[in-house]
Amino acid sequence: MSLCRADKFLLASAAVTVGSAAVFGPSAWSLGVPFGAHALLMVDGIFRPESAVLYPTLIRGRTDQPQVALTFDDGPDPEITPAVLDMLAEYDARATFFVIGRHLEKHRALGERIHREGHELGNHSWQHSYLLNFSSAAGHGVEMDRCSQLIKSVTESEREPLYRPPVGLKSPAMARAAHQRNLNVVAWSIHSRDTFARDPRAVANGVVRRIRPGDIVLMHDGHDRDNRHRPLILEALPLLLQGLRERGLKSVTVSGLSNETQPATPAPNDARLASDDARS
Numbered sequence: 001m002s003l004c005r006a007d008k009f010l011l012a013s014a015a016v017t018v019g020s021a022a023v024f025g026p027s028a029w030s031l032g033v034p035f036g037a038h039a040l041l042m043v044d045g046i047f048r049p050e051s052a053v054l055y056p057t058l059i060r061g062r063t064d065q066p067q068v069a070l071t072f073d074d075g076p077d078p079e080i081t082p083a084v085l086d087m088l089a090e091y092d093a094r095a096t097f098f099v100i101g102r103h104l105e106k107h108r109a110l111g112e113r114i115h116r117e118g119h120e121l122g123n124h125s126w127q128h129s130y131l132l133n134f135s136s137a138a139g140h141g142v143e144m145d146r147c148s149q150l151i152k153s154v155t156e157s158e159r160e161p162l163y164r165p166p167v168g169l170k171s172p173a174m175a176r177a178a179h180q181r182n183l184n185v186v187a188w189s190i191h192s193r194d195t196f197a198r199d200p201r202a203v204a205n206g207v208v209r210r211i212r213p214g215d216i217v218l219m220h221d222g223h224d225r226d227n228r229h230r231p232l233i234l235e236a237l238p239l240l241l242q243g244l245r246e247r248g249l250k251s252v253t254v255s256g257l258s259n260e261t262q263p264a265t266p267a268p269n270d271a272r273l274a275s276d277d278a279r280s
């Protein structure tokens with residue numbers, strides 16, 4: 001059985017604890033060290049979506065080409081996603097849509113359009129529950145598998161989609177479930193702040209000013225709550241795409257950004273992990 005990175009960390013801290021307890025006798029340290037190690041892992045998984053401590057996480061792709069990856073989370077949304085797709089087509093840009101499974105089930109035709117137009121469908125869990133991070137590895141697995149299976153049926157492909165946990169949250173249990181499935185986990189290097197900003201121009205300018213080749217940008221075309229929408233992207237995206245064009249940067253899929261060569265069709269399984277390629 002191969003252990004995931006989080007389990008190795010926990011086992012190491014347990015071994016140190018047992019060793020020190022054997023040598024120095026049981027003490028506050030004996031209990032404090034494993035508890036502290038676990039607490040540190042939980043804090044890291046919650047506050048640092050880009051962290052690869054718990055699990056190898058892609059936050060940036062190849063930097064030797066003038067390419068970036070725009071990513072859209074929480075859709076598909078029947079009011080927003082079609083317009084986003086129109087804008088991307090107008091600029092000949094490709095993107096990755098980390099969809100919520102229950103939304104994709106309701107709006108399957110939109111998922112098919114995303115795939116048909118050369119974009120990539122990524123797995124963003126089935127429910128997008130904020131409590132998912134506190135569930136067991138089995139609980140994470142159910143969420144991962146259900147959305148993954150639907151994406152595979154929409155794309156008619158057996159390739160395992162990239163995975164982005166809800167809110168980018170990680171836990172040792174999430175890492176265990178991802179490890180068992182050999183998932184490629186993706187975070188981002190630039191958060192567009194489109195979920196809390198009010199000025200679409202500020203969102204677009206903020207991204208265009210910071211972006212460099214290889215960057216992965218987080219945006220939202222959907223909302224995790226039913227019947228709520230995130231329309232700001234409709235005004236921000238054309239400005240952003242225009243800004244990328246002026247800077248000579250092309251948006252490709254996350255898998256395209258991380259591959260040796262840009263594939264004609266998205267190839268999620270071929271994604272290379274920039275932060276660490278050891279699938280421990």
Ligand SMILES: [Zn+2]
Pocket residue numbers: 073074124128166167224
């Ligand atoms: Zn989300």
